[in-house]
Amino acid sequence: MMKDIRIAPSILSADFSRLGEEVRSVEAAGADLIHFDVMDNHYVPNLTFGPIVCASIRPHTKLPIDVHLMVEPVDALAMEFAKAGADLISFHPEATQHVDRTINLIKDSGCKVGMAFNPASPLHVLDWTLDKIDLILIMSVNPGFGGQSFLEHSLDKIAEVRDLIDLSGCDVWLEVDGGIKVDNIASVAEAGADTFVAGSAIFGGTDYKNIISQMKNRIS
DSSP: OOOOEEEEGGGGGSSSHHHHHHHHHHHHHSSSEEEEEEBBBBSSOBBBHHHHHHHHHHGGGGGGGEEEEEEOOOOOHHHHHHTTTTEEEEOOOOGOHHHHHHHHHHHTTTTTTEEEOOOOOOOTTHHHGGGSEEEEEEEOTTTTTTSSOOOTTTHHHHHHHHHHHHHHHHOOOEEEEEEEEEHHHHHHHTOOOOEESSSSSHHHHSOHHHHHHHHHHTTT
């Protein structure tokens, strides 16, 4: 039986000139999380936004704010996002020198913690951390830019992580980010994902409720 399904619109694709309104609109349209793609022009070749943007939209939504840190180093910015109102913070294990320490810092800040994996990143760190985290984020594109096409080989990696979670008995969300749209969300869910980040697929249209409803209907 499929677990609870969550749609997380990525504000990277929103209209920045009216960000508060955009966040309120996707919440009203049925979104379950608000996703922040934080890029530093160092770990990835793009620069997006920092904690002040998180703090500025926090009053505009009651939804959990799901922060994906594509930054190096991790710890200081993770703490700033926790103070800015984030609820869940994910980081890439290769971007920090001490994975266990970073996990504990985020948890001690009161946030849930996630581990993010690029398309070619190995999963072996999960052997030592799966029981300590709340979410695993599989990137189905190479991180750095929105609007990329879904990498089909990601389905095998998603299925592998689903098996790891199920065998562990841990309550861990499996999130996928990159190229998610109405036409492929069912196959991503079948592979084992339960949380879906979508940017341009949602914000690229005008009827957010219709798009989110279509996504949920494809995997219900």
